[in-house]
Every structure is written in C-alpha cells, then in structure tokens.
Amino acid sequence: MKITYTERKCNLRDNFKQRVEKKLSKFDKIFSDEAQAFVVATVDKNSQTVEITIRDKSMVYRAEKTMPEMNDAVDKCIDVLGRQLRKNKSKLEKRLRKGSLEELVAPAEEPEIEEEEYTIVRTKEIPVKPISVDEAILQMNMVGHKFYMFTNADTNEVNVVYLRDDGKYGLLVPTSGE
Structure with a gap:
C-alpha cells in the first residue's frame, strides 16, 4: 500500500510515519497492491486531527479523528x-481477496455482527438542469439539505455539492474509478 502524507500546520516526525505504516500494514492482506492511503495531519491550538483515506479500485474507506x-x-x-x-465483511469479501478478512475481522472477544440489508424506502425523481456550482450551493441551502445533485453547467457532468462538518462545502466530481 502506498502512503501519502499531507501536513497542515505541522511537520510530521519519522516515528509518527513509522507508527502509521505499522498500523496500516495490518490491512495489507485485505487491499490490493495498488491501494493508496492518504494521511492528513492537522494541528490546531488545542487539538490534533488525523484523517486517513484508503482508496482501492473503486472503494473508498475514510476515518477522521480529533x-x-x-x-x-x-x-x-x-x-x-x-x-x-x-x-461490511460479507459484502467486502465478494469484492476483495477471498478469506483476507478472516484474520482481521473475527477477533474472538467481539460478538459476531449481523449483516445489515440495504433497503431503499423512498425514491425521489429530481430535475437535473445545468447550473453553476455557486447556484447549486444556494439551492442546497434553500431546501435545507446537506447535499445537492446537479448538472454542472461548465462540464455538463452530474456533480454533487455537500455541506462538510466544518461548515465549508465540498464538490463530488465523477471519475472513471481506476
């Protein structure tokens, strides 16, 4: 797994990077050799935040803690x-290497987690007309949602704007996933 570090308001020491590599190495059996981990470390006045995002093929795993x-x-x-x-053990085993989750996922002291079925309880049709990103954010705020799907007038692709936990906005743009 390739690990990329991003430092925000800090300089990461080698022992920190070694710790991250050691911790992430327990996931090596699960992910392919092309998997990439992105580690973002941010230091604020009274807290330190670490965000880890692992991308493997079309799957993304993310965790952030302060x-x-x-x-x-x-x-x-x-x-x-x-x-x-x-x-998501059973669903992931279909996509990842067979048996790779057994050693990591089934520690003896934890009870077995029941598989959750995904049930769609509502389908909503929405008009997707070409608008700017700024207009999409305005529309999202007007309807009081945390995300808004639209066709980007600049690229003519379907995009999603969303409200982040920090109060800022994010934009989801489709890629080929490879």
Missing part, C-alpha cells in the same frame, strides 16, 4: 477503519 495527541488520533482512525471493514 484528539489532544496525534498518536491517539491515529489509533482511533485505525479502529474506525477496522469497524467499517467488520461491519
């Missing part, structure tokens, strides 16, 4: 990623 100590945030992120894999 703690007083950066090493604690890394530990919590690894725990969250492990829980995501455990929760």
